[in-house]
Amino acid sequence: MKDMLGRDNVISASAALRLVINGIPEKTLRETRTAIGDALGLICSRDIFSAEALPPFARSTVDGYAVRAADTFGATETMPAYLDLSKEIFMGEEPDITLEKARACAIPTGGMLPSAADAVVMFEHVQRVDEKMIEVLKPVVPGENVVQPGEDVRAGDLLIHKGRRIRPQDIGACAGLGITEIAVYERLRVSIISTGDEIVPADEIPGNGRVRDINSYVIAGMITEAGHAPLRKGIFKDEYDGIRSAIGSAVTDSDLIVVSGGTSVGTKDMIAKIINDLGSPGVLFHGVSLKPGKPLIGGIIHGVPIFGLPGHPAAVSVCCEIFILPVLNALSGLIEKIPAHQRGIVKARLARNVSSVQGREEHIRATLEERPDGVWAVPVLGKSGLITTLVKADGTFVIPVNINGIEKGEYVDVRLF
């Protein structure tokens, strides 16, 4: 279509996309339950709350001695605190003692603190006097080197919100809380209808004038990569009745319909006519200021979005990327800052100073925040023994080995999970 000055009178790609997304009625998404081991990449359909605390008991974060912190106050290398040893604590065992004053017991990383103990002194800050006694060379404060009960997750906490794409650490957090099955949305079903009198299936030898189907494979691959379920519905001649019946049937079993091809004279108008004939609102735009992809048709039939794609493979790839995947994203129930197909590395400004010990490479977990002046990376605090620091984080950034910190406002590369 041209206007009076001979310019292309077609809609912009972003306006065309909005027309479709805004035209889709609110729908109830199909849900299913799945084992956590199969949930990777699916979208959580219900808020997941924790029924219990993690850890359920106070755990040591180091190898050392469980103590009453007050017994170590004022201890130095020259004036150590002397503590008598009680029974050693082993992994996976519940200590059957209450720690008495001026006593300590050996405890491994992850071990359960005995009652009355409130801190752990690292092995490095202790000297063994004999079988029955240690010297503590450095004081600890209450809570030091201890993960408190519920410090990772408290009973009743919202663990994973509805609309999150399930990542490895989300599965880990569920496992840690005994949640082995979760509610997710079913994958979106996308029907792919190939049209064209010249198209034959990939496993046939095309006669002269004919070519094999390429586009339905490209489209199916892109839809699979994005986590949805392609349904290749076959190849149809450029005839009204056959294509109308294929689209009409796809409306009943699909969340989105892609018609590929229709490159011959008059076929594009036929696809548009079929979309209009099948139901309102029908065609929303026909032609986009986009290259490749200008002849794209977009519409909605009975609430199901439909795209008529031009036949050139490069146009198919671009139209999938900038129309079909975003519409599927909008339909998917995903509530996420960064859509799955845009993951990778994000440049963000650091929201506070972070220090590091020179001589080691440090990986810091962070959430991303969109602010008026750009994207900011907010470091996630918390001991590395907590699974929820990974669940809260959007990704990690690195403080290289020869740097002792990064200042607030500097740019960091956040690698998204």
Added chain:
Amino acid sequence: MKDMLGRDNVISASAALRLVINGIPEKTLRETRTAIGDALGLICSRDIFSAEALPPFARSTVDGYAVRAADTFGATETMPAYLDLSKEIFMGEEPDITLEKARACAIPTGGMLPSAADAVVMFEHVQRVDEKMIEVLKPVVPGENVVQPGEDVRAGDLLIHKGRRIRPQDIGACAGLGITEIAVYERLRVSIISTGDEIVPADEIPGNGRVRDINSYVIAGMITEAGHAPLRKGIFKDEYDGIRSAIGSAVTDSDLIVVSGGTSVGTKDMIAKIINDLGSPGVLFHGVSLKPGKPLIGGIIHGVPIFGLPGHPAAVSVCCEIFILPVLNALSGLIEKIPAHQRGIVKARLARNVSSVQGREEHIRATLEERPDGVWAVPVLGKSGLITTLVKADGTFVIPVNINGIEKGEYVDVRLF
């Protein structure tokens, strides 16, 4: 370990990674054959050559009239070339005529040119005089608006090289050439052995002092995301015999082994001892200048790389990301500029001027080149009807709607396929 100045005497993460990668002997990767529809994300194990040309015949890229170009030379709106019409050409049909001089026949986009025709005049540049004659208002040169036989792929061309991760457009190119099954490498098998006296399975209620297995789920998820096959081998007590037998058996059926946990006192040394006892070279490093992840153990047993991961979930995630996935990448047979786990958007400098028509958004295919002065994006030339432009390209960049071109040397965002 500390040196005389009390500094951590451990290896850097990058040196540790190199030790393992360089220590793995050359191996023959396992191959299998798969239907192209199931090949997405797998790695091609043999060069794929085309047995035929694509397209197999000269095709029109526009709706218009097939002509002998010479008959249109000198045509203008005021002095048009008059051509008599021959039989119309339909999609998917082989024209049974040879185009005579001073004649034209209507042809759809994708239609097969009749013999002796060497160009197509677009409908827009033609006026119909009557049923039997057209006026051509603008000349065409030989080859104009035509895809030549073999212009996309010639018989004998290398279509997809060994070591490529199969993308949607690669599947499309195979389909177009009738290649419906291809040789790929089998997914790498990664055994995950959880250890710890305190660990119980996710579906059990842990007694006091115990916690559920989190890490094997996090590791399995990360390995699955990277396209490999995790084998969760179960939970083992911190005892030499049981863990030795689990690792010994994993050596026989795995491409890589991950031992998770071993957080209790002495267990780390036990894992290191088992690795050394099971075969040479055994442990390659024990401790890395990395946070979180410092207690990491890396080694090789009978050619199979093995990692002993610290028990903290954040350390597990970091060690997976910077050790296990890169080693799997090195083992996978993948020959690629950008590893799969680093895909996303790449900033690159444009290698030549690219112009665009203002008023439309243009998507340009490009390959990436690493040059001494950085990454450059080289636009892939070729009509958008060619599938191989997508196969050659690493990704696309956009010329926005209000810009009429981008100059050589400017930065563009290349979205990788």
